[in-house]
Amino acid sequence: MDASSMMASPKQEIKLADYQPPAFFIDNITLTFKIYGDYVDVHAKSFIKRNGNNTNALALDGSPYMELLNLSIDGEAVDKALYTLGGANLTINDVPDEFIIDITTRLKPAENSRLEGLYASGGNLCTQCEAEGFRHITYYIDRPDVLAVYSVRIEADKDEYPVLLSNGDNTENGILDNNRHYACWNDPYPKPSYLFALVAGKLSAYSDRYVTKSGREVALNIYVREPDLDKCDYAMQSLKRSMKWDEDEYGLEYDLGTYNIVAVSDFNMGAMENKGLNVFNTKYVLANQQTATDTDFDNVEGVIGHEYFHNWTGNRVTCRDWFQLSLKEGLTVFRDQEFSSDMTSRAVKRIADVRVLRMIQFPEDAGPLAHPIRPESYVEINNFYTATVYNKGAEVIRMIQALLGKKAFNTAVRQYLTEFDGQAATCADFVDVMERVGQKDLTQFRRWYSQAGTPSIDVSRKRDGNDVILKVSQSCMATPGQSSKAPFHIPFMVGWIDKAGEAIFPDVSEKVNWTENGCLLDVTAQEQEFKFYNVPEDCVPSLHRGFSAPVTLTSDISDEEKAFLVSHDSDAYARWQAIQELASSYILNIVEGEMSIVDEQYQLIASAFSTILQQENIDLSFMAELLTLPTEVYLGQLQDTLQPDAIYDARESLLGKLANDNEQSINNLFAMFKSQTAGQTQSAKGARRLCSVLLSYMIRGKSEARDSAKEEILSQFYKASTMTEQLSALMLISDSDYVEREDVLKHFYEQWQTDDLVIDKWFAVQAQSKRLDTLDTVKHLMCHEAFSYQNPNRIRSLVSSFTMMNQVRFHSADGAGYSMLSNVIKKLDKINPQTAARMVAPLCRWQRLDSIRQTLMIDSLKELLNVENLSDDVRELVQKSLQ
Numbered sequence: 001m002d003a004s005s006m007m008a009s010p011k012q013e014i015k016l017a018d019y020q021p022p023a024f025f026i027d028n029i030t031l032t033f034k035i036y037g038d039y040v041d042v043h044a045k046s047f048i049k050r051n052g053n054n055t056n057a058l059a060l061d062g063s064p065y066m067e068l069l070n071l072s073i074d075g076e077a078v079d080k081a082l083y084t085l086g087g088a089n090l091t092i093n094d095v096p097d098e099f100i101i102d103i104t105t106r107l108k109p110a111e112n113s114r115l116e117g118l119y120a121s122g123g124n125l126c127t128q129c130e131a132e133g134f135r136h137i138t139y140y141i142d143r144p145d146v147l148a149v150y151s152v153r154i155e156a157d158k159d160e161y162p163v164l165l166s167n168g169d170n171t172e173n174g175i176l177d178n179n180r181h182y183a184c185w186n187d188p189y190p191k192p193s194y195l196f197a198l199v200a201g202k203l204s205a206y207s208d209r210y211v212t213k214s215g216r217e218v219a220l221n222i223y224v225r226e227p228d229l230d231k232c233d234y235a236m237q238s239l240k241r242s243m244k245w246d247e248d249e250y251g252l253e254y255d256l257g258t259y260n261i262v263a264v265s266d267f268n269m270g271a272m273e274n275k276g277l278n279v280f281n282t283k284y285v286l287a288n289q290q291t292a293t294d295t296d297f298d299n300v301e302g303v304i305g306h307e308y309f310h311n312w313t314g315n316r317v318t319c320r321d322w323f324q325l326s327l328k329e330g331l332t333v334f335r336d337q338e339f340s341s342d343m344t345s346r347a348v349k350r351i352a353d354v355r356v357l358r359m360i361q362f363p364e365d366a367g368p369l370a371h372p373i374r375p376e377s378y379v380e381i382n383n384f385y386t387a388t389v390y391n392k393g394a395e396v397i398r399m400i401q402a403l404l405g406k407k408a409f410n411t412a413v414r415q416y417l418t419e420f421d422g423q424a425a426t427c428a429d430f431v432d433v434m435e436r437v438g439q440k441d442l443t444q445f446r447r448w449y450s451q452a453g454t455p456s457i458d459v460s461r462k463r464d465g466n467d468v469i470l471k472v473s474q475s476c477m478a479t480p481g482q483s484s485k486a487p488f489h490i491p492f493m494v495g496w497i498d499k500a501g502e503a504i505f506p507d508v509s510e511k512v513n514w515t516e517n518g519c520l521l522d523v524t525a526q527e528q529e530f531k532f533y534n535v536p537e538d539c540v541p542s543l544h545r546g547f548s549a550p551v552t553l554t555s556d557i558s559d560e561e562k563a564f565l566v567s568h569d570s571d572a573y574a575r576w577q578a579i580q581e582l583a584s585s586y587i588l589n590i591v592e593g594e595m596s597i598v599d600e601q602y603q604l605i606a607s608a609f610s611t612i613l614q615q616e617n618i619d620l621s622f623m624a625e626l627l628t629l630p631t632e633v634y635l636g637q638l639q640d641t642l643q644p645d646a647i648y649d650a651r652e653s654l655l656g657k658l659a660n661d662n663e664q665s666i667n668n669l670f671a672m673f674k675s676q677t678a679g680q681t682q683s684a685k686g687a688r689r690l691c692s693v694l695l696s697y698m699i700r701g702k703s704e705a706r707d708s709a710k711e712e713i714l715s716q717f718y719k720a721s722t723m724t725e726q727l728s729a730l731m732l733i734s735d736s737d738y739v740e741r742e743d744v745l746k747h748f749y750e751q752w753q754t755d756d757l758v759i760d761k762w763f764a765v766q767a768q769s770k771r772l773d774t775l776d777t778v779k780h781l782m783c784h785e786a787f788s789y790q791n792p793n794r795i796r797s798l799v800s801s802f803t804m805m806n807q808v809r810f811h812s813a814d815g816a817g818y819s820m821l822s823n824v825i826k827k828l829d830k831i832n833p834q835t836a837a838r839m840v841a842p843l844c845r846w847q848r849l850d851s852i853r854q855t856l857m858i859d860s861l862k863e864l865l866n867v868e869n870l871s872d873d874v875r876e877l878v879q880k881s882l883q
């Protein structure tokens, strides 16, 4: 069957405003999967009930990738004349108000390279049903407001598929003829089809147990390939910590007897929260110190938490329709961020989250694909699993928490979960509960759900006798379809510091509560004034503390005051932001040739820098953050027209100056902490992070210092006992022109060639190298035996590392980077359109480039539109960015 030729015509745009409740409900479904050598037969028996007294035909979603073998209603085969079978749907006329439908379909999972529906990964079978994958398994009402109770029976060969899993609890197992066996699973909680999951294969379980706070015992299993059993412990401990955290923080307990996690190598995203049977990308499960970096460990903890927290925010209460995606994703990202903060360092986690938001979400919000956290229309829903829906969505939840206060917020979340338990809800339902329980007027706040774009805030000061007036104004850029915006309700956290560096807490003209962290101003108007009484001269305001809202900020805070904040602010985010701003301003001034102020700015940065280097009793990871200059991508966003080469050069020159001027203290610190990098404690992790940042300065020092840094790096590479250290050395070497470079890369490949996740790093490190020949290297690596278009992790580690993290080489002036990317997308679109579409973004922001690059980029986009049978996924993004 050639599916692409049967493909339905391009999808129509779907609009939130057109939402209609389903014409039929399905209360109950029994599924039987019979797994054979090269096909799987799926029998689905569903109990269907008409919703009210509509007279609609029964419209079931389907797919060209499956074959319909049998269709009967109430035990009788349906006459061919009574139904129409299209590429993507099955419509049956004249159905009764209540009936049982039996459908048998045949699937070919081994041929499924799209990785949605039922597919094969490494010889095992697994499913991915969010958002609309279940329709590739059977004909069904595949939308999240149809909730059914699922019973599943799986039959397969005992040796090929010893492990048979589905959602809920295992109710029965047995032996069949012909070396076959079966397993039955039952999930008592009604769920939408996107939460269905099935896994069958040769897997080993890493098992543990958890006793909930009310004393129920839960069996925990992480299923992996047998050789990976030694990489499961961190994920298991993270799972138990998540379960405990949700009990402590929100009083939420797990609700089944079993919690299963399966790790698969071929996966379109990070992980999937299927009820009682999470399916994970191996990248977010497998970790030990030899193969995973400290960042990998943090990601494992975060994603394990994320999927676990979905059990309540997503599964017990789900989404009415896909426009409400942020209802579960924004809230769940917020929950996983808080969990990680509580497990590690709040300051460092907040900075990491702000960094992701700025690097990925802000550009999205400023470009042709901008959309509100609750989009109003889509062609392909998979294109809306975005940083806006997830990360800005989490910021919106964080603002609600700030406005209500943490205690009231937690109470309101519990109330929301109680009120909507077992139902499909909307973002509006959620905000209504927050407003009612939190007793805070959120009328204006709701605009965050409907208006796209990143608001900007400007703050200026005016002295009025003993008082200071902060004048706050806000505006928001136009976004597609929204040319002008109404003002947002922005919670804006502010503090004051006197000239001795001590916090002061002046009275304010508005009703506000001071806490240790500052006072929260309700910014609601386009222009607004806040008067602070009796503020001594030389006091400095600390603005936007904790990044209290997803906005950009400009102000009249001087460079001297910023340098003061770097050393004296008690708010970690604000300290970090102050040094970032100083460094960014300096680098951009160099780029712009504004030489008159740069010397003075450099003095301020250098002295702030040396204060940081000398600070004692500081979290080492936080110190590393303070010493890390803004990335090229971030700096590029501050320019109206991106100048990738000039930014790279200016940033390098600042790195070099700082390295030279602080050589002694950098070397001393390195020597001091190098000996404290062993182990898995927070402090060892911090020491590793700090040493890696220090090394990146040391290689940029004077020539003698450079030679000894090189020795250090090479020995670190060969002797490292952790992947964190080996990889940080490898990154510096990969960036260098050391004669040893080739040998080192070869050594690493040979050392790790049987470990896919480590080989992904080997590809990524080469793609991120700033060497002039990197684009050629990337093209070359696409022909490497270990490269594959079938595996999303591999493609992303080679191609996306280059297109998203190597600004200066991707934007090569001849457009070679752009055409490489568009060629990859073309090829990948035939194999895996979802993942292909996730790679388009770097081509969409051509407006920000000079006219030569614009033309080249637009050409690459247009070339995609010429591809025959281009997927809806890629086409939607390309068309929107050319509009």
Ligand code: TRP
Binding pocket: 128, 130, 131, 267, 268, 269, 270, 271, 272, 273, 306, 307, 329, 385
């Ligand atoms: N809901 C998943 C999460 O946030 C992500 C997800 C959505 C996904 N669609 C997917 C994962 C497709 C894999 C494939 O955790």
Ligand code: ZN
Binding pocket: 306, 310, 328, 329, 332
């Ligand atoms: Zn999620």
